[in-house]
Amino acid sequence: MRSLLVIDNQASPPASRPPDQESETQSPETILEANGYYIYQASIEEQAKQLIDEADGIILDLPLGEIKVWASKLLRWKRVPMLWWCSASTAGMSAAFCEEDLPIDGILTPSMSEQELNWALHFGSKQCMERMQWQNERKQLEARLEERKWIDMAKGILSKIKNVSEAEAYELLRKQAMNDRKRMVDVATSIVKVYQLLQEQK
DSSP states (O other), X not given: OOEEEEEEOTTSOGGGSOTTOOOGGGSHHHHHHHTTOEEEEESSHHHHHHHGGGOSEEEEEXXXXXXXXXXXXXXXXXXXXXXXXXXXXXXXXXGGGTTSOOOOOEEEOTTOOXXXXXXXXXXXXXXXXXXXXXXXXXXXXXXXXXXXXXXXHHHHHHHHHHTOOHHHHXXXXXXXXXXXXXXXXXXXXXXHHHHHHHHHHO
16 A cells, blocks of 8 residues: 545634644654655545545544545545544544444554554555455345345245145245246245235235
8 A cells, every 4th residue: 555545624614623733744644755655635525536546545534523424435436445544633523433333444643653554554454355355245145135035935925825835835936947047036036026916906
């Protein structure tokens, strides 16, 4: 990860920022550039959308309360590791949100050395890959459960209509899917929908 997009909220009113906000020398842009990273910076959505394709990772220099909204947009545009820049100002405005479920893959702080930054970014990248894999596995599992639901409903209907056991109903369903060259779930869905339609018309 050598190219990083830093998201900050320069648009937020100064009154909302604590008086002890870091100097320019403690900004993520300055520190990361000094450690050899190529930095892009965005404060508004349009800038972020234009720059995200160039970035290997995203640094969120924001209070935790603002991260969820930003993250949902950023992840739609590109799936990359997202790390929180935990500075005195962002930490001070984040206490109420520490229990939130946020898609953060790691934390960086202004006091980190070059090696600490490198390792934090490395582990953040690994965490991002694991998070994406887990999300894909979850989607697949949910899809299989949904398919199982339709197949079980169709088995119940066939069992009732044809007066056969559920095992025999399953075999009928499987054979029909093979004959029609369709997936079992598609045949099952059709059976359930037709049956429901007929029940409504009675």
